[in-house]
Amino acid sequence: MPKAIYTENLTKVYRSGFRLQKVKAVENLNLEVEAQEIYGFLGPNGAGKTTTIKILVGLAQPTSGKAVVLGRPAGDLGTKKLIGFLPESPYFYEYLNAVEYLTFCAQLSGIEQNRIKKQVEKMLALVRLDKFAHMPIRGYSRGMLQRLGIAQALIGDPELVILDEPMGGLDPIGRREFRDIILALKAQGKTVFFSTHILADVELICSRVGIILNGRLINSGRLDEILLSEIEGFELIVKGLDRKMVKVIERFASKVISSAENETYLEVTDEAGVERVLAIVREVGGKLISLQPKKKTLEDHFIDQIAKERLKAI
Amino acid sequence: MKLNAIIINTFRESVRDKVFIAIIIFSIITMLGARVIKPLTLGEEAKVIKDIGLNSITFFSVLIAILVGGRLVYKEIEKRTIYLILSRPVSKTTFIIGKYLGLLLVLFDSILIMTGVFYLFLLFLRIPANYFLVWAIIMTFFELAIITAIAIFFSTFTTPITSAIFTFAIYFIGHLTPDLKNLARIAKSPVITFMSDVLYYLLPNLANFNVKAQVVHNLVIDYRVTILTILYGIVYSAFIMFLSCLIFRNKDF
Ligand SMILES: Nc1ncnc2c1ncn2[C@@H]1O[C@H](COP(=O)(O)OP(=O)(O)OP(=O)(O)O)[C@@H](O)[C@H]1O
Ligand SMILES: [Mg+2]
Numbered sequence: 001m002p003k004a005i006y007t008e009n010l011t012k013v014y015r016s017g018f019r020l021q022k023v024k025a026v027e028n029l030n031l032e033v034e035a036q037e038i039y040g041f042l043g044p045n046g047a048g049k050t051t052t053i054k055i056l057v058g059l060a061q062p063t064s065g066k067a068v069v070l071g072r073p074a075g076d077l078g079t080k081k082l083i084g085f086l087p088e089s090p091y092f093y094e095y096l097n098a099v100e101y102l103t104f105c106a107q108l109s110g111i112e113q114n115r116i117k118k119q120v121e122k123m124l125a126l127v128r129l130d131k132f133a134h135m136p137i138r139g140y141s142r143g144m145l146q147r148l149g150i151a152q153a154l155i156g157d158p159e160l161v162i163l164d165e166p167m168g169g170l171d172p173i174g175r176r177e178f179r180d181i182i183l184a185l186k187a188q189g190k191t192v193f194f195s196t197h198i199l200a201d202v203e204l205i206c207s208r209v210g211i212i213l214n215g216r217l218i219n220s221g222r223l224d225e226i227l228l229s230e231i232e233g234f235e236l237i238v239k240g241l242d243r244k245m246v247k248v249i250e251r252f253a254s255k256v257i258s259s260a261e262n263e264t265y266l267e268v269t270d271e272a273g274v275e276r277v278l279a280i281v282r283e284v285g286g287k288l289i290s291l292q293p294k295k296k297t298l299e300d301h302f303i304d305q306i307a308k309e310r311l312k313a314i
Numbered sequence: 315m316k317l318n319a320i321i322i323n324t325f326r327e328s329v330r331d332k333v334f335i336a337i338i339i340f341s342i343i344t345m346l347g348a349r350v351i352k353p354l355t356l357g358e359e360a361k362v363i364k365d366i367g368l369n370s371i372t373f374f375s376v377l378i379a380i381l382v383g384g385r386l387v388y389k390e391i392e393k394r395t396i397y398l399i400l401s402r403p404v405s406k407t408t409f410i411i412g413k414y415l416g417l418l419l420v421l422f423d424s425i426l427i428m429t430g431v432f433y434l435f436l437l438f439l440r441i442p443a444n445y446f447l448v449w450a451i452i453m454t455f456f457e458l459a460i461i462t463a464i465a466i467f468f469s470t471f472t473t474p475i476t477s478a479i480f481t482f483a484i485y486f487i488g489h490l491t492p493d494l495k496n497l498a499r500i501a502k503s504p505v506i507t508f509m510s511d512v513l514y515y516l517l518p519n520l521a522n523f524n525v526k527a528q529v530v531h532n533l534v535i536d537y538r539v540t541i542l543t544i545l546y547g548i549v550y551s552a553f554i555m556f557l558s559c560l561i562f563r564n565k566d567f
Contacts, residue, residue: 090397
């Protein structure tokens with residue numbers, strides 16, 4: 001089975017401003033997204049997510065490098081037929097209603113005439129817009145627009161769904177429903193590729209993520225691997241130590257979080273430190289209440305990576 | 315099928331646009347307004363009313379072509395609705411041609427409405443109307459095909475206002491092409507001769523599309539010239555649309 005998305009040294013240079021300065025929106029990006037996975041594409045504002053996605057769906061041409069989608073060149077009509085796409089903050093024809101709009105989309109996607117009506121109804125029900133099906137889009141709220149966007153992306157049962165910040169404008173219930181839709185797609189064997197800055201969404205549903213910064217992919221892999229590779233230390237809670245012994249073990253701790261009623265909660269950076277603390281505790285007849293590796297959250301990771309990159313840049 | 319969908323959507327967009335409806339209403343008011351100047355017509359009422367009727371149909375449909383045509387593609391890019399068309403299996407050529415034909419459909423229908431009103435009005439005033447008048451209107455339609463193509467051409471790379479100004483300028487000069495030819499002939503300076511020759515061949519020759527005066531004065535129309543002019547209109551529009559497609563094909567969004 002070919003990779004759902006494969007890019008090799010993908011680069012996009014924009015020339016903008018008065019003096020046509022070069023902006024490297026995407027630089028030597030190598031992405032690999034397997035078929036049937038949910039892939040999160042993470043990056044802060046201006047990192048190059050939208051630019052990458054535009055190339056993948058054929059809205060922009062790469063300056064150099066290669067983009068292959070579902071084993072075919074990105075941007076070909078045959079490739080586009082297999083893709084569903086939701087742009088960031090999508091905008092629709094305000095003078096149409098949802099049924100008219102989705103029918104139009106279905107026609108453009110090349111769905112057979114006799115299947116269109118059913119498809120449109122199915123999509124409206126999926127995103128719970130059936131009650132507003134005949135209301136002009138002009139009157140839609142932000143969240144309703146986002147739902148309509150998801151509906152138009154999924155019409156015609158695409159193999160690969162590419163979503164640019166799909167959760168934008170959705171309330172917590174909307175987010176949850178969206179996650180359910182994504183998981184249902186995965187269950188149907190579809191591939192989902194979506195960009196976001198909201199890490200919680202990624203942590204819950206993505207099998208793998210790629211982190212992009214300044215146009216370059218700075219990390220990618222399974223989420224737990226990215227996070228596990230960076231155990232920051234261990235958190236220990238020990239009990240039954242007298243004040244003097246607490247002072248002794250505190251020397252091995254990187255941080256004492258709390259120390260009260262003969263229960264001490266501290267952080268130790270490495271395993272050797274943990275061993276020593278445990279030895280002391282055992283020796284003086286104390287008790288270990290809990291020992292936990294301290295993982296970075298994705299949030300921490302994200303911020304760290306960005307800080308590192310910024311430092312490098314200076 | 316995909317082309318049809320784009321044509322119909324463009325049609326819907328225009329018809330549901332207030333500007334468009336306002337223009338149609340204005341054209342009808344202008345036609346009917348011709349009645350008011352009756353005292354000034356010195357017994358030539360029929361001719362004056364026909365003249366005003368035909369000219370207002372032309373004027374307002376050209377206005378639609380330039381104003382709507384100049385916004386048509388630009389708006390899709392500006393509002394990013396184009397993302398959801400071109401990310402589907404639709405080529406940029408299909409998109410642009412669909413937009414063009416959609417606007418032509420709009421123009422066809424508006425001309426139909428205006429002509430209908432015009433004929434009813436003539437009937438009401440008991441002014442004899444022959445099918446000659448329709449010839450003038452058909453010619454106007456093919457002129458509009460050129461103007462619309464030019465408006466869309468500009469709107470692939472400039473703003474609606476710039477597009478409108480340029481298109482209007484070309485429309486204006488296009489009606490002066492016989493004069494350009496004369497200028498080329500009589501000019502002493504070879505530079506001016508060259509320039510006016512270039513303009514003459516480059517700009518659309520729109521004067522030929524205007525047979526309103528002949529029609530109103532019941533003069534004979536040379537059908538051979540008329541057919542050739544229509545063919546010229548089709549070829550010229552096709553060429554401009556071809557250029558628009560070329561520009562559009564290399565565009566990033
Ligand atoms: N059409 C364009 N012309 C010039 N520069 C552009 C263009 N599009 C994007 N850029 C630049 O490319 C860089 C990447 O932009 P991009 O929109 O891909 O970021 P993003 O990751 O999607 O950000 P966000 O999270 O804010 O949506 C930015 O520096 C942006 O200014
Ligand atoms: Mg973006």
